[in-house]
Amino acid sequence: MRVKDKTALVVGAGSIGAGIGNGKAISVLLAREGAKVLAVDRNLDAAKETQRLVREAGGICEAHQADVAVSADVTGMVQACLTHFGGCDILVNNVGIAEVGGPVELSEEAWDRVFNVNVKSMFLACKHVLPLMEKQGSGAIVNISSLASTRWGGVPYVSYGASKAAVNGLSRYVAMQYAAKGIRVNSVLPGLIHTPMIVEPLTRFYGGDADRMIALRDAMSPTGKMGEAWDVAHAVLYLASDEAKYINGIELVVDGGLSQQSSSPVPQV
Ligand SMILES: NC(=O)c1ccc[n+]([C@@H]2O[C@H](COP(=O)([O-])OP(=O)(O)OC[C@H]3O[C@@H](n4cnc5c(N)ncnc54)[C@H](O)[C@@H]3O)[C@@H](O)[C@H]2O)c1
Numbered sequence: 540m541r542v543k544d545k546t547a548l549v550v551g552a553g554s555i556g557a558g559i560g561n562g563k564a565i566s567v568l569l570a571r572e573g574a575k576v577l578a579v580d581r582n583l584d585a586a587k588e589t590q591r592l593v594r595e596a597g598g599i600c601e602a603h604q605a606d607v608a609v610s611a612d613v614t615g616m617v618q619a620c621l622t623h624f625g626g627c628d629i630l631v632n633n634v635g636i637a638e639v640g641g642p643v644e645l646s647e648e649a650w651d652r653v654f655n656v657n658v659k660s661m662f663l664a665c666k667h668v669l670p671l672m673e674k675q676g677s678g679a680i681v682n683i684s685s686l687a688s689t690r691w692g693g694v695p696y697v698s699y700g701a702s703k704a705a706v707n708g709l710s711r712y713v714a715m716q717y718a719a720k721g722i723r724v725n726s727v728l729p730g731l732i733h734t735p736m737i738v739e740p741l742t743r744f745y746g747g748d749a750d751r752m753i754a755l756r757d758a759m760s761p762t763g764k765m766g767e768a769w770d771v772a773h774a775v776l777y778l779a780s781d782e783a784k785y786i787n788g789i790e791l792v793v794d795g796g797l798s799q800q801s802s803s804p805v806p807q808v
Contacts, residue, residue: 540572540573541572541573541776541780541782542569542572542573542574542628542629542776542779542780543572543573543574544573544574544575545573545574545575545628545629545779546574546575546577546620546624546625546626546627546628546629547566547569547570547574547575547576547577547627547628547629547630547631547779548577548579548616548617548620548627548629548630548631548664548668549562549565549566549569549576549577549578549579549589549631549633550562550579550605550607550616550630550631550632550633550634550660550664551579551580551607551632551633551634551635551683552565552566552576552578552579552580552585552586552589552602552633553578553580553582553584553585553586553588553589554585554588554589554734554735554736555582555585555735555736555739556735556736556738556739557735558734558735559734559767559768559769560734560735560736560768561633561683561729561732561734561736561768561771561772562578562580562589562633562634563588563589563592563768564767564768564769564771564772565631565633565768565771565772565775565776566578566589566592566593566600567589567592567593567596567598567772568769568772568773568775568776569629569631569772569775569776569779570593570596570598570599570600571596571597571598572776572780574598574599574628574629574779575599575600575623575624576593576598576599576600576601577600577601577603577616577619577620577623577624578590578593578600578601578602578603579603579604579605579607579616579619580602580603580604580605581604581605581606581607582604583602583604586602586603586604587602589602590602601619601623601624603615603616603619603620607634607656607660607663607664608655608656608659608660608663610663613660613663613664613666613667614667616664616667617667617668617671621671626671626675627668627671627672627678628672628675628677628678628679629678629679629680629681629779630664630665630668630672630678630679630680630681631680631681631683631775631779632660632661632664632665632680632681632682632683632706633683634656634657634660634661634683635656635657635683635685635699635703635736636652636653636656636657636699637653637696637699637736637740638652638653638696638698638699638740639694639695639696639740639741639743639744640695640696640697640698641695641697642697644695645697645698649698650698653698653699653702654698654701654702654705657699657702657703657705657706658702658705658706658709661682661706661709662709665680665709665713665724668680669713669717669722672717672720672721672722673717673720673722676720676721677721677722678721678722678723679722679723679724679725679778679779679780679783680710680713680722680723680724680725681724681725681726681727681775681778681779682706682709682710682724682725682726682727683706683726683727683729683771683775684703684706684707684710684726684727684728684790685699685700685703685728685729686728686729686730686731686792686794686797686798687699687700687703688700688703688704688706688707688728688790689704689707689728689790689798690798692731693759694741694744696740703728706726707726707728707790710724710725710726710788710790711724711788714787714788715788718787718788723778723783723784723786723787723788724787724788725778725783725786725787725788725789725790725791726789726790726791727771727774727775727778727790727791727793728790728791728792728793728794729766729770729771729793729794730760730766730792730793730794730795730797730798731756731759731760731765731766731794731795731797732765732766732767732768732770732771732793733753733756733764733765733766733767733768734767734768737752737756738752741756753765759797760794760795760797761795761796761797761799761800762795762796764795766793766794766795770793771793774791774793778791
């Protein structure tokens with residue numbers, strides 16, 4: 540019961556495919572530890588699937604549809620959190636998309652789409668949740684970034700790396716501005732995690748063979764295996780809980796040690 544009676548707004552709470560992604564694991568774990576969860580997703584069925592998993596685990600969860608790159612949807616989402624639960628103690632910005640391509644291959648539209656979904660969505664969520672948290676005098680925001688924000692990871696997705704670096708900057712600046720108001724903002728930087736999100740774009744990049752893509756990513760990890768969504772969720776739970784009351788503005792890396800390797804093996808495609 541590490542977040543007992545807290546209200547959590549999890550943005551991007553579904554999964555784009557079968558299996559457990561970060562948003563699903565974060566929602567289930569926060570609820571299992573006592574939080575009331577508003578599971579928000581652009582895809583209502585995906586949010587409802589998360590709601591089902593949370594309720595199966597004995598937790599409290601409502602599902603809500605919103606495209607968080609759209610301002611009106613974000614105000615609706617915050618209002619829904621107030622209506623259902625009366626406040627917002629925890630905001631987890633988990634939404635993120637990846638489009639493979641460098642500056643030459645990537646279209647201008649794809650660059651804008653990635654930045655809107657990965658960065659503007661977090662700006663908008665912060666914009667509308669911070670006044671509530673300020674009024675309450677407390678709050679914890681956790682933004683899901685990526686190890687790709689700090690280093691080359693073997694896949695040329697320039698918009699993804701650049702947008703995740705922007706997430707780190709956004710988090711640090713909001714953390715400093717609101718520290719004295721009892722609000723903490725931290726980023727989580729997952730490394731190689733085996734979630735539904737990686738399957739479609741990376742399988743295509745690694746030549747269309749999903750098993751080979753998974754084997755290559757497992758081999759890149761110092762542990763011999765990619766991490767799981769639960770590893771990311773446990774980091775989020777810690778940062779969202781009062782146990783982390785003096786942790787603010789950090790980038791918590793969840794990568795099995797990948798970032799400590801003197802040179803990271805990049806797979807042959
Ligand atoms: N899997 C990895 O290896 C890895 C590594 C580093 C970082 N991450 C980060 O983890 C996060 C996502 O993990 P996941 O496994 O939950 O991914 P996922 O893609 O399975 O789930 C994210 C959910 O967000 C929703 N979504 C997308 N755009 C949205 C929008 N505009 N508005 C509302 N909802 C929207 C999707 O419908 C989906 O259900 C991303 O931020 C990603 O960058 C993942």
